[in-house]
Amino acid sequence: MPAPHWPAPTATTPVTATVTLPGSKSVTNRALLLAALADGPGVVRQALRSRDADLMVAALRALGTTLEPMRESAASVDWRVTPGPIRGGAHIDAGLAGTVMRFVPPMAALADGPVSFDGDPHARKRPMGPILDALRSLGARIDNDALPFTISGPPVGGEVTLDASGSSQFVSGLLLTAARFEKGVTIRHVGPPVPSQPHIEMTVEMLRAAGVAVDDGEPEVWRVAPGPIAARDLTVEPDLSNAAPFLAAALVTGGTVTIPAWPARTTQPGDALRGLLTAMGATVTRSSAAATPSESVSPADSKAVSPADSEPASLVASEAVSDLVVTGTGEITGIDADLHEVGELTPTIAAIAALASTPSRIRGVSHLRGHETDRLAALATEINRLGGDVEETDDGLLIRPRPLHGGTFHSYDDHRMATAGAVIGLAVPGVEVENIATTAKTLPEFVQMWAAMLGSR
Ligand SMILES: O=C(O)C1=C[C@@H](OP(=O)(O)O)[C@@H](O)[C@H](O)C1
Ligand SMILES: C=C(OP(=O)(O)O)C(=O)O
Numbered sequence: 001m002p003a004p005h006w007p008a009p010t011a012t013t014p015v016t017a018t019v020t021l022p023g024s025k026s027v028t029n030r031a032l033l034l035a036a037l038a039d040g041p042g043v044v045r046q047a048l049r050s051r052d053a054d055l056m057v058a059a060l061r062a063l064g065t066t067l068e069p070m071r072e073s074a075a076s077v078d079w080r081v082t083p084g085p086i087r088g089g090a091h092i093d094a095g096l097a098g099t100v101m102r103f104v105p106p107m108a109a110l111a112d113g114p115v116s117f118d119g120d121p122h123a124r125k126r127p128m129g130p131i132l133d134a135l136r137s138l139g140a141r142i143d144n145d146a147l148p149f150t151i152s153g154p155p156v157g158g159e160v161t162l163d164a165s166g167s168s169q170f171v172s173g174l175l176l177t178a179a180r181f182e183k184g185v186t187i188r189h190v191g192p193p194v195p196s197q198p199h200i201e202m203t204v205e206m207l208r209a210a211g212v213a214v215d216d217g218e219p220e221v222w223r224v225a226p227g228p229i230a231a232r233d234l235t236v237e238p239d240l241s242n243a244a245p246f247l248a249a250a251l252v253t254g255g256t257v258t259i260p261a262w263p264a265r266t267t268q269p270g271d272a273l274r275g276l277l278t279a280m281g282a283t284v285t286r287s288s289a290a291a292t293p294s295e296s297v298s299p300a301d302s303k304a305v306s307p308a309d310s311e312p313a314s315l316v317a318s319e320a321v322s323d324l325v326v327t328g329t330g331e332i333t334g335i336d337a338d339l340h341e342v343g344e345l346t347p348t349i350a351a352i353a354a355l356a357s358t359p360s361r362i363r364g365v366s367h368l369r370g371h372e373t374d375r376l377a378a379l380a381t382e383i384n385r386l387g388g389d390v391e392e393t394d395d396g397l398l399i400r401p402r403p404l405h406g407g408t409f410h411s412y413d414d415h416r417m418a419t420a421g422a423v424i425g426l427a428v429p430g431v432e433v434e435n436i437a438t439t440a441k442t443l444p445e446f447v448q449m450w451a452a453m454l455g456s457r
Helices: 025-036 051-062 098-108 121-125 129-137 169-178 197-209 243-253 269-279 340-353 366-370 375-385 415-427 436-441 446-453
Strands: 016-019 042-048 066-072 076-082 091-093 115-118 149-152 158-162 185-189 221-224 233-235 256-263 283-287 321-327 336-338 360-363 389-392 397-400 407-409 431-433
Touching (some): 016 446, 025 042, 025 051, 025 076, 025 169, 042 051, 051 066, 051 091, 051 098, 091 098, 098 115, 098 129, 098 169, 129 158, 129 169, 158 169, 169 185, 169 197, 169 221, 197 221, 197 269, 197 340, 243 256, 243 321, 243 340, 243 415, 243 446, 269 283, 336 340, 340 366, 340 375, 340 415, 366 375, 375 389, 375 397, 375 415, 415 436, 415 446, 436 446
Parallel strands (some): 042 233, 158 185, 407 431
Antiparallel strands (some): 066 076, 115 149, 256 321, 283 321, 360 397, 389 397
């Protein structure tokens, strides 16, 4: 029997809360994969625990990597990762995780036997063609153009041309394993612009921090020399994209939300929230003040690893962090924004825009049709179901102000749709989110954290 819909809590007063977020999905899954490919045992601290991260852990174990928890809590875990010979004969469940279905196949191609992949029903619809074709031209054999498929190798590497306009993960996936291919890999993108550039920068930075030579000097070309990937001890930053719905609550309720440990410098696209929320009427500041314990919201775990007791930070981990403080007035201004580089923020920005007093236009995100669901269609359908006025365009959404009413907000198994419903529910009584449990993809404790933010625990 399906779980009952989640009645999204309405905020009756301005929210005042400090919200501590677990680790970034994108950094966690890159760090684990690189550790599995490294030249010796390494450590990944404050790794996220979530469905996508669990799927990555299971995939790496199936391929012969040993992952042992050194310290764990409900929301995060410090992993000791010991690489092993890459084992064939494995079956990998990618779930609905882009980082598993695009990052693991290049590693699996190096296994000593065939490796099969499958995922959730919708995962079979997510674009895979360009990365599978690229792996073929580098020497792998693959029996399909999407999930499910079986891959065998080994690929020797070399030069490949692909169209990565559908997903930056095609580039990141090849880059992460490229140094382990005999000839390395040169990737040349041909086609409309590649989205999510910060995620590619994240990949390049993490590779360089592991001693891999990456030349990205020529636009849309990435060259990775063959060589070892150094084992590291790194600490994962908090997930700034998952900060989005919580920070949205400050705008929607005219309150203040503080996120501790916001990195001074990061490749996470969530950092763009500072500018986006300012444009929508928030005041955004950084402060080094410690969180007030009584107001603090963190995933329910008494043993949580706090950034303060972690080991020395790596390049990717924050060398300097501060609190990010977002304050709203309750009045929201619409926005005209190209979210091409930060597409995963779109559902939250659209939810805030649906509550604004002026129209919004979101552009540059046609690739969102290949995400967990067609996010443009899903956002338009669900906001309009609540009485909204949202129009899909070729590459985005037009969102015009209109009073909303309660009703069911479908999540389409998309964590960011579910949290978008929660944001709207803050201001609109009677919103019920279908399948709120899908937030487990990247933030299993979303419901508890949301309730705690609203002061109802
Ligand atoms: O590499 C990554 O970790 C990600 C890249 C982006 O994918 P797309 O380029 O497909 O949007 C982003 O949307 C996704 O959530 C995570
Ligand atoms: C697009 C997303 O995820 P994935 O890594 O599965 O592509 C996302 O988290 O918004």
